[in-house]
Amino acid sequence: MALKLEDDLGARSMSLLTVQCGLLPPTDLNAGDRLELHRRFVTGGDADTSVSRHGNAALLFDRDGDWFVHNQSSNKPLTLVNFDDNRTYVIQRGTAHKLTASYSELYVGGPHKVGLTVHSTNLQPNSHGPGETTQSPLDQGMEAQLLELFQRRPQVRTVTLVRYQDFIPDGHDRPSRPKHLTAMEVTLCYSGVTVGAVNQYQRDIRELIGLNADDLGPWLVERGLLHPTDRIRLPHDNCGHRPK
Numbered sequence: 001m002a003l004k005l006e007d008d009l010g011a012r013s014m015s016l017l018t019v020q021c022g023l024l025p026p027t028d029l030n031a032g033d034r035l036e037l038h039r040r041f042v043t044g045g046d047a048d049t050s051v052s053r054h055g056n057a058a059l060l061f062d063r064d065g066d067w068f069v070h071n072q073s074s075n076k077p078l079t080l081v082n083f084d085d086n087r088t089y090v091i092q093r094g095t096a097h098k099l100t101a102s103y104s105e106l107y108v109g110g111p112h113k114v115g116l117t118v119h120s121t122n123l124q125p126n127s128h129g130p131g132e133t134t135q136s137p138l139d140q141g142m143e144a145q146l147l148e149l150f151q152r153r154p155q156v157r158t159v160t161l162v163r164y165q166d167f168i169p170d171g172h173d174r175p176s177r178p179k180h181l182t183a184m185e186v187t188l189c190y191s192g193v194t195v196g197a198v199n200q201y202q203r204d205i206r207e208l209i210g211l212n213a214d215d216l217g218p219w220l221v222e223r224g225l226l227h228p229t230d231r232i233r234l235p236h237d238n239c240g241h242r243p244k
């Protein structure tokens with residue numbers, strides 16, 4: 001009986017979600033509330049097509065004291081950055097992802113992101129239960145290793161961003177076949193590195209996660225590891241690689 005009582009109390013635990021979108025005042029959601037982060041809500045109008053419109057946009061809802069993001073889009077993944085474990089999660093179309101961090105940021109299209117603060121007694125750093133985002137263990141391991149490398153050696157991250165800058169989504173049309181910069185072109189964009197170092201970093205990444213230069217760009221895109229906000233991290237201090 002004691003266990004049963006605990007279960008009942010657990011199901012009624014308090015859970016509040018605060019949603020911060022741009023300069024709008026924060027929105028508080030209580031148990032039973034639902035909020036769709038559709039184009040008009042996020043951008044204030046209908047013109048910016050980088051955010052999905054009503055019916056296809058991210059939907060926030062709760063179940064048994066947990067908050068979830070449901071990606072209702074039929075064609076594009078969403079990216080969630082979990083500030084508790086500093087990991088990036090890709091929420092594939094048609095799947096729901098449980099919010100396990102006290103604070104996360106959800107990229108809903110183009111440069112638009114939404115801050116999600118969970119005030120809950122239920123938070124536990126588990127993942128990958130039923131209905132949550134699933135990634136292959138292989139991809140998860142590769143992603144974690146690459147992010148760890150970037151954290152440990154920030155210059156490798158910078159060089160990778162410079163090299164794959166054409167792959168960074170900008171909320172508008174991307175070149176249909178983006179190409180990575182050559183090592184020489186990287187040095188012409190970013191003065192802080194030599195051609196030899198750029199090639200060495202690429203070899204380090206290949207050794208770590210097994211992807212060569214041609215395969216890394218599409219993989220970064222597929223994993224949602226490139227954000228529109230990464231553009232501001234591009235040094236562009238020596239630019240001659242191409243006129244933009």
Ligand SMILES: [Zn+2]
Binds near residue numbers: 189236237238240241
């Ligand atoms: Zn540049």
